[in-house]
Amino acid sequence: xxxxxxxxxxxLNGWGLPVIMxxxxxxxxxxxxxxNHWTKNEKVLDIVCFVxxxxxxxxxxxxxxxxxxxxxLPEAKNIFAWVPFWWGFAIIAVADDLTQxxxxxxxxxxxxxxxxxxxHHSAPYMGMAMASRQNIIYTIFFSQIYLTTTxxxxxxxxxxxxxxxxxxLITTGAHSSIKWDKPFYTIKWxxxxxxxxxxxxxxxxxxxxxxxxxxxxxxxxxxxxxxNMFFIWDLIFGTGIITRQYPSGYxxxxxxxxxxxxxxxxxxxxxxxxxxxxxxxxPMVGDALPEKVPAVVAGS
Amino acid sequence: MKTPVVTQKRILRDVIISIFIYALPVVLMxxxxxxxxxxxxxxxxxxxTIQK
Numbered sequence: 001x002x003x004x005x006x007x008x009x010x011x012l013n014g015w016g017l018p019v020i021m022x023x024x025x026x027x028x029x030x031x032x033x034x035x036n037h038w039t040k041n042e043k044v045l046d047i048v049c050f051v052x053x054x055x056x057x058x059x060x061x062x063x064x065x066x067x068x069x070x071x072x073l074p075e076a077k078n079i080f081a082w083v084p085f086w087w088g089f090a091i092i093a094v095a096d097d098l099t100q101x102x103x104x105x106x107x108x109x110x111x112x113x114x115x116x117x118x119x120h121h122s123a124p125y126m127g128m129a130m131a132s133r134q135n136i137i138y139t140i141f142f143s144q145i146y147l148t149t150t151x152x153x154x155x156x157x158x159x160x161x162x163x164x165x166x167x168x169l170i171t172t173g174a175h176s177s178i179k180w181d182k183p184f185y186t187i188k189w190x191x192x193x194x195x196x197x198x199x200x201x202x203x204x205x206x207x208x209x210x211x212x213x214x215x216x217x218x219x220x221x222x223x224x225x226x227x228n229m230f231f232i233w234d235l236i237f238g239t240g241i242i243t244r245q246y247p248s249g250y251x252x253x254x255x256x257x258x259x260x261x262x263x264x265x266x267x268x269x270x271x272x273x274x275x276x277x278x279x280x281x282x283p284m285v286g287d288a289l290p291e292k293v294p295a296v297v298a299g300s
Numbered sequence: 301m302k303t304p305v306v307t308q309k310r311i312l313r314d315v316i317i318s319i320f321i322y323a324l325p326v327v328l329m330x331x332x333x334x335x336x337x338x339x340x341x342x343x344x345x346x347x348x349t350i351q352k
Contacts, residue, residue, distance in 0.1 A: 094324070283301075
């Protein structure tokens with residue numbers, strides 16, 4: 001049984017996840033869940049962001065890691081290989097996801113970082129198409145890539161395999177435009193599971209709220225719900241909101257359909273759209289407003 | 301454009317809390333070794349495979 005699980009996770013981290021994403025993406029597209037928002041510019045941006053990190057950035061980081069670590073820390077290789085599997089799993093799950101929570105939160109709360117993350121929020125739709133959509137600088141400095149590469153070198157590669165697999169499934173599910181979590185809020189016997197689930201991990205309801213284009217409806221909360229695999233960080237730090245509802249609109253209000261290359265490669269390439277955050281003299285944050293005090297609201 | 305002072309203070313507070321959260325699974329693991337008397341670092345590596 002465990003051998004089969006191991007095989008599943010090995011394949012998931014290789015070709016499995018991209019195939020799952022493509023299949024879900026086809027279903028989403030077939031059901032019209034992108035409505036008429038998936039224009040040519042958005043398509044090119046989404047596809048470039050899906051392909052480039054997988055064939056360039058991640059292999060490059062792994063290669064450099066394998067090259068540098070044996071030279072810099074030759075004695076440290078597999079130094080923590082004695083750590084029991086489930087303890088390794090817990091240590092990496094916390095280290096990886098809490099680091100990503102911080103990376104993500106700081107890109108929202110420090111104005112000078114916002115434009116590196118803006119590309120992920122500019123999509124006026126949710127789904128597999130935009131799940132990988134990030135500016136190249138955000139992807140290159142994706143902090144937990146380096147953390148997990150280091151932990152693999154130190155001997156925790158096996159737990160990393162499982163943590164990254166579980167995390168990929170959760171974050172992919174949270175970005176999907178298929179609202180698979182809805183039965184957990186509506187069917188009576190599933191509600192207790194839903195109560196725990198929405199506090200423990202990111203769901204479409206909580207993560208869609210993060211991608212909302214407004215917080216005026218009491219559902220959208222783009223200044224919070226930063227969690228990726230775990231939602232508990234948002235509960236601990238008071239940056240989360242749970243409503244069990246889905247926002248009516250996604251994206252950013254001041255989106256100017258900036259050119260795909262500017263969104264992908266800013267600040268190397270800048271947008272020609274006047275007033276854009278990504279233009280040469282554009283504002284750092286287009287909708288700068290006084291910050292509201294976040295509050296955690298339990299679902300009914 | 302500057303980060304509001306209230307946000308800066310919250311970030312600092314939450315970073316300090318995070319240090320304890322990062323350490324928690326490591327501390328609990330060491331505590332479990334102390335209680336059970338296990339010394340896995342003296343045995344062969346076991347996080348590279350699941351017990352089958």
